[in-house]
Amino acid sequence: GENVEQHPSTLSVQEGDSAVIKCTYSDSASNYFPWYKQELGKRPQLIIDIRSNVGEKKDQRIAVTLNKTAKHFSLHITETQPEDSAVYFCAASCPPGFGNEKLTFGTGTRLTIIP
């Protein structure tokens, strides 16, 4: 089955600086890669996702890049703000019908923004 590894497990950055979280996946058939943000005591919320037919996607201060050859994808947060402090999870899944279409999550990155 799919295996998703996520690094780093903790990350502290100064407010205004950029943060980068990296994930690798094992199943070359995976084609959908969402990122979730989970604030303390709250539900995971989808912040951005990318499909394998594109290499990069941006939404304001958040961007995700995908390298299918190397089987890794990254989350980039620019101009970080205190409200960006949370645990971020990457995930990967295969197309329906491949038997591995469930979302497999990474172990999470605890991002702390230092004011």
Place this chain on the structure above:
Amino acid sequence: EAGVTQSPTHLIKTRGQQATLRCSPISGHTSVYWYQQALGLGLQFLLWYDEGEERNRGNFPPRFSGRQFPNYSSELNVNALELEDSALYLCASSLDVYRDLIATNEKLFFGSGTQLSVL
């Protein structure tokens, strides 16, 4: 529009007992997923239901089971509770991945979870 709702919010049980957790998906969503979030271990996939059928199952023992009702709500049952079952159980819903001619992954929307404590 209401999001994914889960009940109860908290559940306290003792070893050997059974727990039942409930989930109502977003209106129009037919797929329901269950994940276990134990402290420091991320989100572990438990079960996926769609149109009343179990579509996929994670690497959990058979005492974890569930079902989906005709209104697409779902129950997760955990029998013979063990201490290590203490965790946050998250339910998520999505549109049917097979609703189009070309099946495609759909976005998952999570509920707030049920915190299960086994004493």
